[in-house]
Amino acid sequence: MALKNENILPLVGYCREGQKKMVQNNGRYIVADIVESVLCYEYLPKGSLAKTLFVPKKIDWETRFKIIKGVCKGLLFLHSIPIVHMDLKPENILLDNYMRPKIADFGLSRLFGQKQTQMNTQTVIGSYGYIAPEYLYRGEISTMSDIYSLGVLIMETSTGEKNILKQNEPSAREFIKNVRENWTEERIASKYPSLAAVCLNQIKACINIGLECVEIDRRKRPSIEKILDTLNRLPQIDSNNVLSLQPQRINFPIGPKRLTSSSLYLINNRDDRIAFRLETKFPRRCLTKLPLCGVVPPKCTYILTMLMREQKKSPPSNSDDGLILQSSIAHHEDLDSVDPASVAMFLDSIGDEVKEAKVPVACEPLAETISNDQIIDGPNYREVLSVDVHPTEPWILTSNKRGHVCIWNYQTQAEVNSTEVTREPAYSAKFIEREGWFVVGSGDGCIYVYDYNMMEDVEMIEEAHDSHRIMCLAVNPTHSFLLSASDDHNIKLWDWTNGWQCTRTFEGHDDTVTQVMFNPRHSRSFASASLDHGVKIWNIDSGTCNITWDGHSGGLLSVHYHPRYFQQSLICGSSDGAAKIWDLETDSCVDTLQGHEKGISALCWHPELRALVTGSLDGTVRILSWMCHSNTYRLENVIGLNLGAVNALGYLKGLTRIVVGCDQGMALMEINVI
Incomplete structure (x- = not known):
């Protein structure tokens, strides 16, 4: 089970040979290998929240508030699957270098069925002081079990006081009673005399949320969606300088x-x-x-x-x-x-x-000077038209208006290889990792295929689109197919195991086809966007499109599939600066995102942060978090790169970073979504 979220600690499990041991088998002694199972975690230098929270030099309130929100966001992700963690406590909240929390230790976790809301067990295991009473005394498990544990955790984080159990007392009854009776507004104000009124209100609100979470009747506890909504609505710290x-x-x-x-x-x-x-x-x-x-x-x-x-x-x-x-x-x-x-x-x-x-x-x-943000300068990284991230190597593939293609290692911060593929603009370049190739779509209408290890050409499809510009390429995730989209209004399907033959041409757009993308869940389907204001859904087994949507006021510059757990949507970026969200099940537009001054030229979904990234010709990038409980988006960050128009986006797998290709350079940016 892979859990990918900024506030969930990822892990990789594998087996290795351990020591050899002499054992008896059918009356004979033989030498046997002992196999050990190993879990590899992300290294988190700040350790657990328990080590930081209860020491004399306590962390400031702003950081504690960020930790509370981060833990809640991670729990929202788990409950949406749905997974019940069953052991939320400060020892299982780990902190990275930036004090961002990660929920860890899923040894007791339970995975529910899609329609299941409760299960029962006769064996109660967990950490005393954090176990919900219905589970402790009756063996009943639900998402509300985690809400109880979260309430204790929030109260500990808000007050800085540890939940210490009395002898033979498995519940947090005394700790909860102490918080309810003693942590009044007067106590908070006297405890933190230097904090602003906004911070004091945040502390009081968090304590109240914690007390609601530990209600004996689980039906009275708030859902994780309601908790996050309450936290997000709290007044924030003011500033004399407005910003x-x-x-x-x-x-x-x-x-x-x-x-x-x-x-x-x-x-x-x-x-x-x-x-x-x-x-x-x-x-x-x-x-x-x-x-x-x-x-x-x-x-x-x-x-x-x-x-x-x-x-x-x-x-x-x-x-x-x-x-x-x-x-x-x-x-x-x-x-x-x-x-x-x-x-x-x-x-x-x-x-x-x-x-x-x-x-x-x-x-x-x-x-x-420590920074995760980086500007990559140099002639080969200017006028960038496309970026692609290698699925297994720490490589970024870029192409530019001068026909150069480069591979950049974002770990060593050095160029791996570069070559001039064509003297025309190289509008699109993609890795084909399983073949060790990259492919390039050029302004001269040709498709170039290169071995990226040797940096040698493998194939060239001349006149693939009869001298018309190839605006975009898309590699099928499971089959040996490549799509090419052109300003001749057509899309072509190429099969590289069949001598790079064009096996089908898709006609139907009335203007330049700007972008195509295969459906990541149904690899025989793809979407296309065009300057004719329309987006179309196709099947590679048919030359006609299945669906056409024309609800955009401007020509379309970008299209991207957006997975949303059991649902799936399509995002389309328009030259009018708006992005529309289309529901693939209902064939309807469910949301419109606005804010960019110029066209949305690039889109990217960051699956680990569950954030939508939009890049615009106005030179800015916007980060929007998806609120799964309300099916809406909240604008988190606007990034002004000052590198000219944004032409391409990509996300770095396993990291909270994105790569942005612009007219005047390429940037690697850290994005934080709380």
Whole structure:
């Protein structure tokens, strides 16, 4: 059972030979191998929550609140399967370097049937003090068993007090009684005199949630969906500067690279939009063109990636060389458009209402600057048109407008190989891992096949689309088929085990076919998007399409399948900056996502974070988390890469990172979804 979620600890199990042992068999002694089973976990340097939570130097409230939300999100994922963990406690919550929680230890977990809500057992096992009473005394197991344990965990995390059991007492009765009677608003205020009122309200709300979770009658306990909704609705920490900043100063590493980058997080905890402008008194030091203007949506984080020229030494500590952030609330009636010129005009017009904050700039040695965000510079990584991530190797395949194809190792941060495939734009490049190839669709209408280990050409399909541009390729996940889509309005199916013969042509679009994608669950079906405003669903065994959807006001630039547990949807990105979600079962549009100023050129579903990533020609990337209990999306982050138009996206398997291909470079970005 593979559990993939940011707040679930992944594990890999395998067997190995252990020691040899002399054993008796049918009256004879023989030498036998002892096979040992081994579980390999992700390394989490901060250890368990129990080691951090109950020490004298306690973690701050903001971090504890993040841990509570992270554990709840992980439990939401488990209950949606549905899996009951059965042993939630601080010892089984592990923390990574960024204090992000991971639920671990599934040794007692139970997997329910799709329609099953309860099971019974005569054997009760688990950790006393966290076991729900109906399970402890009657052997009844349900998702509410986890909610009880979660309640105790939330109260321990909120108060910093450990649930210590009295002798011969298996329940948490005394701990719950102490929290209910003693942790009043007055106690919270006296315990944390330096915290803002918003934080004190968060502590009180979390304690109340914990007390609701430990109700004796399980029917009175809240669902995990309701708990997360309550947490998300709590007022957030305010800031005198309208926007909160992380970090408080921005660092650029001193090193041999010509270009260095660093990210600045603008955090909007309000229910209003915030307009901002970032300026500097020394613009020549920055490669990023300043000033930068934009709008941070409500309850969202805007991540600005700043590029700087090579720094050989750090500026003096008294230097005035910093960034200046201006910000103000921007109501819709005051600011209709969020393009940079309109935002700048708005901030200039409101005078004293603009808040201003200084962001110091530091240059430190490369080894002392830790960042998961990375800008990959160089001629071969500019004007990127496509990216593809190898399924087993730490490689990213890129193609660009100058016909170059490169393989980049994101672990060693070095180029593996590169070659000029064509002098025309290479619009699409894909790995065919099982053959050791990559394929390239070119602006000259040809398909090129290369051995990526030897970097030698294997095959070239000349005039695959009669000199028309090949806009996109798609590799079938299970069969030896390749799809090519072109501005000749056609899609072709190629079989590489049959001498790269074209076995079928799909006709029906009235304009350029911009993207095709095989259905990951039904590999004989695929979707296509076109500038004719339509998306079509096809079967490779038939030349006619099964479904056509025409509900878009602009031409379509991207299409992507979106798995949602037992359901499946299709996401289509349009030139008008909107994305529509189509339900494959009902053939209807169920949601429209808006916010980008220009067309949505790339889409990506991050299965481990259960997050939708949209890339736009306006140069931004948006991260939206899927709220499974309400079938809606919540905007979490906006990333301003400042690398020109976004043309391609991909996710790095097993990591919380994405790769973004842009007009002016390629970026690897960390994305956090709580």
